[in-house]
Amino acid sequence: MNDLIHHPLEEQAILFIAALVIFSSFLMLAQKRLASLVNVFAWQGLLLALATALSAHTQQSPHLYFSAGLNLTLKAMLIPWMLSRLIVKLDMHREIEILLYPSITLTAAASLVLFSYYVVLPIEHLSTLATRNAIAVSLGVILLGMLLMVTRRQAIAHVVGFMAIENGLFFAAVSATSGMPMVVEMGIAFDVLVAAIIFGVFFFHISSSIDSLDVDRLNRLSENES
């Protein structure tokens, strides 16, 4: 039977935001322009920060407010800003990527969401947190981030997919365990930041080396080389 009516409004709001988050993952798969992809990613970060703040309120865990703020600064503001600047500097804001097989990608995405639900069922049955239903959403976001990386040729899209995976992981921590210990969260945030910086450095190397950021052209190393 439907239990949603029995939850207070904040918990319903968290689940609602979780639905919007998975929707944003689907939207990212459908974006053709890099700038709009980064935009949707920023919205996803914002939604996650909101969900975390609401969780902090319902679960009475004040350290989650800090995590929410960290996620907001990093994923909704700093990293999208860095990526947008890179897109402009590398002259890529006019490029449109032709999506190969959009219907197959969307079907695969829906199957991945179903699969992630199936995988985390035993965990959902054990958990007593109100956000336990959202664990499936977090694994879904992780898998859809990977799908995004697989179906794209632009290096920047790969970075967005990578960061989307980190988003999913953050959401998993919030929805399954009401956040990881503070030191671990800080460490993860630091790693993500350094990774973003290194990506930025990388783009210039790739761009200057092969004159484009089309990762399909990085194909000199293979088992068939002479």
Next chain:
Amino acid sequence: MNGLLATLEPLLFIFISPLLAGWIKWIKCRLQNRRPPSLLQPYRDLAKLFRKTPVVASHASWIFEATPYILFASMLLAVAIIPSIAVHLPTASIADVIALVGFLALGRFFLILAGLDIGTAFGGMGSSREATIATLAEPAMLMGVFTLAMSANTTNLAIAIDYVLDSGLVLRPSFVFALAGMVMVAIAETGRVPIDNPATHLELTMIHEAMILEYSGRHLALIEWAGQIRLMLFGVLIANLFFPWGIAETLTPDALTKGLAAMLAKLMELGMLLATAEMMLAKMRIFRVQDYLGFAYLLSLLGMLSHVILEVG
């Protein structure tokens, strides 16, 4: 009393639907800074068409002449079962959404055949386009409705609306997604911009209009009227399924009047939104329609997934 109410329902639709069409046209004209025709103009158009003699091609089959009547009758059947001003109408027990889709499909089937019947190029083109869109839109609509049905544990519209009314204010992600999907499907099914421009005169861009190019006189009047009823049907369906507040839950005259007023208000609101959207969007190229309907299907599917994953258990 029951019989009276049962006949009142379709009569309501028959007489209000041209008004809705007129209202939408009125809003569009005002938004475009034009002087709009009178709100009663669609009635005058229908009356004019009824007075004229229909001209039928000599090699047309019985399908061509029967289709307007079949279409109109199936529309009447469809609107007879939808709860519009009251939830517990006499027809509530047969108000099954699958029956509804079946009635709509019946009308559309005959219309497609009628378009092919005479053998003109444009008729065939319209029919094939309509069939394609129907094939893609129907799963999306069914998926959206099933999402609702899963929450309410029934496909009966009356019981579903009762359920939504009883739950009070609940933020259901599945409903939001299903609403978005249904709105997109409704636009495709009723042939509005961005799928099909109802006011176009360029045959190659037509979908619905191309099928009915050969019709005239009272046949055309019935078909046009059926189209207007269809638009009102979708409007009432969306308004009452997702925002049912105001609908009469008992059959007292007081509640019924309130229900009528609520339905008219919601229809006015939806009409305004539709007119604004039509103003802002451009008609899509035909091959993009599949992406649009695929997206509608995806939204409904997400609604279903949200329901299963987030709302249950």
Next chain:
Amino acid sequence: MIALYVLICIPLAGMVLQARLGDSRAAGSWNVRINALSFVAALWLAIEISNQGPTSTHGGEFRVDAFNVYLVLLTAFIGLTTSIFSAPYMENERVHGRVTAKRLRLYHSMYQGFMLAMYLVLTTNNMGFLWVAMEGATLATVLLVSLYRTPESIEAAWKYFILCGVGIAQALFGTVLLYFAAGQTGDPATASLQWSVLFAHAHALNPQVMSLAFVFLLVGYGTKIGLVPLHNWLPDAHSEGPTPMSAILSGLLLNDALYAVVRCKMLVDGSTGTQMAGYLMMGFGLLSFLVAALFLHRQKDIKRLYSYSSIEHMGIMTFAFGLGGPLATFAALMHMTVHSLTKSAIFVTVGHAAQVAKTQQLEHIRGLIKTQPAIGWGLLIGTMAIAGFPPFGVFTSEFLVLTATMQQYPWLTPLLLLGIVIAFSGLFHHIQPVVYGAVPDGQMPVEANLWPVAAHLLLVLWMGLAIPGVLSHWFEQATQTIAGSLPL
């Protein structure tokens, strides 16, 4: 535990120092000195632990026991010897213009950064922090792989970054699940990510959740170990970076990832009581072993050849740890040691060989034993050692693994033997012409300090002939911790 704090502060300070001074001519020798200090601190820590037994810091954030202390010592030792090799090697590279001053600064400071990350991975008690340090190790080395800025090296670094990043994200999900299981026991004392706490209460952790967590952790950290089919980044990253980088990546990072997996396996075994984790590790290990052995034959680049050999050996180690039981665990621990020593020695030699022949392509390197006998002999003996010739240590550990397999799963022994033979033939069919063969024009001897190579190979020989008492005592203690009983 002061030794531990000193051990961690030294590379941290070194990293900051080298960020300023890394491009000076003395940077290489400063690197050696910092690593020597780290080695002394590691020795100090090892002596402390062998006197006191497993020790944790206050609050339990760091914990050193028999299993990780010898790995710490091994890490410090290989870091030191590689830096001895790296100093003249990088100077040579700088003189030939293959690296700029800025990149040398990056190289030297990230060398220390990498060592810091390695020490943190090994000594932390917090599973979440272990992840952070592992990712930190990837981040420290990714820019080093592309140090030469050739298109191939940039591609290798990109692959390394993306594949390892995505892989290790799985491990983070596994860690979240671990934390979830810890919180679900109903006992608030267990709701922590500390390994010692989790190990003590392993039986109370939900087996279903732990199994799921282990799958994610194995896939995640397995990517860093180089298990097939997650290994694609390894040959590229190890072959395109500068040779000292290849040596420490092959010798150290793979070991530490395996260490992480074994720690997780200990938790899961305590929770589920079944062999599920072991079977998974055996499966992946055996697959990696066989696939890598087959791939050895196709290689055309000398560094890629030895990278596949690394994958093969990590496969054996994973298999042995998965097999469980005291004998296999002892063998695996020994194999970790000897493989690191041998592989880093080989990469040092290979680096010099590539400098002699001015190419990394196998078909253009010939007759090393005539051009520069020290390098030729080093390569030959190193390859013999890694292929499992007696009396080197690799033979002993592989023999012990085979014995353990015959005791528990006799039908797997032919597969292992087949793999060993295939790998052996693959290595030698490439190396024999490289070492012997007719000398092509243009090969000149280079200045090479082969003392690290000699030291490593001698150690491996010593371990093969007669394991020093101290080491075997450590191995036994670690086996006791992991497998629950002594090997003999």
